[in-house]
């Protein structure tokens with residue numbers, strides 16, 4: 001017979017064995033769990049990395065689309081302007097001037113940026129004007145002038161079928177860039193704020209640049225002469241608030257003109 005003491009020892013031994021077994025099992029379980037966690041961590045990390053890569057790809061694509069859009073817009077503008085013997089830099093300068101006007105006028109950044117892209121397309125309608133008229137040296141007779149003036153409506157017709165906000169804005173600009181604050185412009189003789197701010201801004205930006213650039217058929221005006229004309233045309237041809245913005249921020253406009261000079265040759 002075992003003594004009570006021995007019995008107790010045996011029981012303790014048995015308990016220890018049981019304890020070790022359970023502990024080992026627990027340790028194994030924990031290790032297995034760790035492995036599973038590790039594997040799922042790795043899988044999650046992989047999924048995350050893949051998602052990140054896809055996002056980068058989408059971002060790059062979006063940038064590509066935006067860059068292409070900008071280029072297409074400038075190219076379209078340049079096509080219109082090349083028909084009127086302007087240079088590629090003319091549309092770039094008009095774009096920058098328009099943005100400066102827009103920001104000082106109080107349009108939000110998004111609108112100002114959109115106008116910067118839309119304003120270069122103001123003369124796109126000229127692609128539909130016959131060469132014989134466009135290339136005519138000297139003054140237009142009344143009939144030719146009438147045909148020439150249709151470029152505003154023609155441009156509008158080309159652009160306004162799009163539902164894209166940028167092209168809608170460009171359509172407005174094409175339509176209204178020859179309207180005058182005093183109502184004596186064309187095609188509709190709209191006056192003051194009947195003309196959208198986009199049309200009013202592009203009108204001033206376009207004239208400022210056209211006057212200051214020399215072309216085969218004309219000398220560039222010096223600044224003195226341009227400024228005098230702008231003062232005379234304040235609230236006549238041009239929105240008075242925009243003329244004030246022009247003189248108040250002259251440095252900004254002139255620095256754009258310096259930066260984007262035409263390459264002579």
Ligand SMILES: [Fe+2]
Pocket residue numbers: 122123151177178
């Ligand atoms: Fe025009």
Ligand SMILES: [Fe+2]
Pocket residue numbers: 081086090094122123206210
């Ligand atoms: Fe122009």
